[in-house]
Each structure stands twice: as structure tokens, then as C-alpha cells.
């Protein structure tokens with residue numbers, strides 16, 4: 210699931226860069242779609258990072274009392290999240306102020322930092338998590354995420370990660386959902402999510 214979420218975030222980092230490059234702010238319809246795309250991207254990214262900072266890194270740390278190098282890696286993860294926060298604010302502010310020069314600069318900085326962080330996490334932190342966390346730990350983490358997301362959050366989360374996912378992967382995700390939720394996602398939440406134009 211971690212890779213699925215990361216890929217959705219990478220997808221939107223590219224969508225944002227493309228919209229900025231195509232000067233979507235100048236056309237009212239495209240501007241609205243850009244703002245709608247950014248809104249959900251920002252929210253999902255912030256929720257993902259909050260979930261890791263609150264429920265994942267502390268859980269991994271319980272297994273690392275005397276492993277300085279691994280603890281330092283988790284500290285780097287937290288610092289990278291902290292560095293991304295003001296970059297989100299910069300993109301946000303440039304968008305709200307319709308400042309194309311500022312937006313282009315803020316987008317480059319934000320995208321670079323986000324992509325580097327996702328790669329760093331996948332290369333170093335995911336193998337560390339996999340080596341220490343038990344299946345029960347992953348279940349506990351998923352439970353905590355579900356609780357924090359709630360029903361309202363799930364309405365956006367599932368269509369968000371499934372948007373443009375390759376069919377094989379989308380089928381694998383859907384298969385893991387309890388049947389009533391699978392039906393709700395496919396028949397109600399995804400069509401409703403698709404009603405709003407995002408990015409273009």
C-alpha cells in the first residue's frame with residue numbers, strides 16, 4: 210500500500226508540474242481544475258506524512274533501542290517531512306495569489322524535495338520497516354490509519370489512489386477490500402470523484 214500511495218503522489222507531482230508548465234492558471238476552467246487537483250493532492254500528502262509521523266516511525270523505533278544508524282534514518286524521514294511542509298505552503302500561496310513566476314519556482318522546489326524523499330523512504334526506510342515490523346504491527350498501523358481517515362476520508366482516499374492506477378494494480382487493491390466497501394468504492398465513490406475535473 211505504501212508504494213501505491215507514493216505512486217499516486219508522484220502522479221500528482223507530475224500533474225502539477227505539467228499544469229504549471231501549460232500555464233493553466235491563465236484559463237478560468239483550467240485554473241479551477243488545477244486548484245481542485247492541488248487541493249486533493251495536498252490533503253492526501255499531508256495525511257500520509259502525518260500518519261507516518263504519528264503511527265509508523267514511533268512503532269519502528271520501539272524495535273531500535275540501540276541501533277543509532279537506523280534511528281538516524283527515521284529522524285531523516287521526519288526532517289524530510291518537515292522540509293516539505295513549507296514547500297507545500299509556498300505552492301499553495303503562489304496558487305492562491307495567481308503568481309506564475311513564484312508558482313513555477315515553488316513547484317520545482319516542492320517536486321524535487323518530494324520525489325527525493327519518496328525515493329529515500331522506499332530505498333532505505335521501507336526495507337528497515339519490513340525487517341522489524343511483524344504482520345501484527347502492519348495490521349495495527351493499518352487500523353490506526355483507518356481510524357484517522359474515517360469514513361469521510363475513505364471516500365476520497367480510495368478514488369485518489371485508484372485514479373489512473375494500472376488495471377492490474379487497481380484490481381489487486383480492490384480485491385483486498387471487504388466486499389461491501391469494494392462495491393461502495395467502485396459504484397459510488399469513484400464515479401462521484403470523477404465528476405470533478407482535476408488537473409485538466
Ligand SMILES: [Fe+2]
Pocket residue numbers: 211215257261330
Ligand atoms: Fe510514505
